Amino acid sequence: MIENLAEQLVNLTVKQVNELALFLKKKYGIEPSNIGLVTSGDTSISRKKEGGKESEKEEKSIFNLILKSSGNSKLSVVKLVKEITGKGLKESKELVDHLPKVLKESVDKKEAENLKNKFEEIGAEVELK
Known part of the structure; x- marks a missing residue:
């Protein structure tokens, strides 16, 4: 328990x-x-x-989601950023216009991988740190 x-x-x-x-x-x-x-x-x-020395076997479990490039589908990326961050359309567009930017901080591994896959499906480049 x-x-x-x-x-x-x-x-x-x-x-x-x-x-x-x-x-x-x-x-x-x-x-x-x-x-x-x-x-x-x-x-x-x-x-x-x-x-x-730190254990090399231990795996990182908390990540920051960093948007590095919007790729060819900028509008789709802006919409996804808006959905994920809860920001307005204007703020989301400004965020995407000034890359790289941290989209989410302290995200667990499963959610971070899920979000990364969503961005990569629409052609964006995302990094997990």
Whole structure:
């Protein structure tokens, strides 16, 4: 049970983490603290005993979706950017006009791959970092 809960917490999006923090504060009076929290930049947990090197077997699970090129179908890319980001048509067009741009941050692997495939199907170039 604890393992499943930990898995769910690790896979939360930034928006979901913020919603959880607000819920815990309102319902239980619990406020988040930075003490003892592990951030995505803290690699001490994922280090091996041999020389403190990061484990090469561990796979990255959180990605930023970066649009590098709109390809030949700019209008389709603008529409998809609008759908994914929730921005207006004008903001989405401006985003596509000034590449490369980060479209989404802290996306889990499955969603990132899905979004990347959608963009590649319409001829856009996307990078996951």
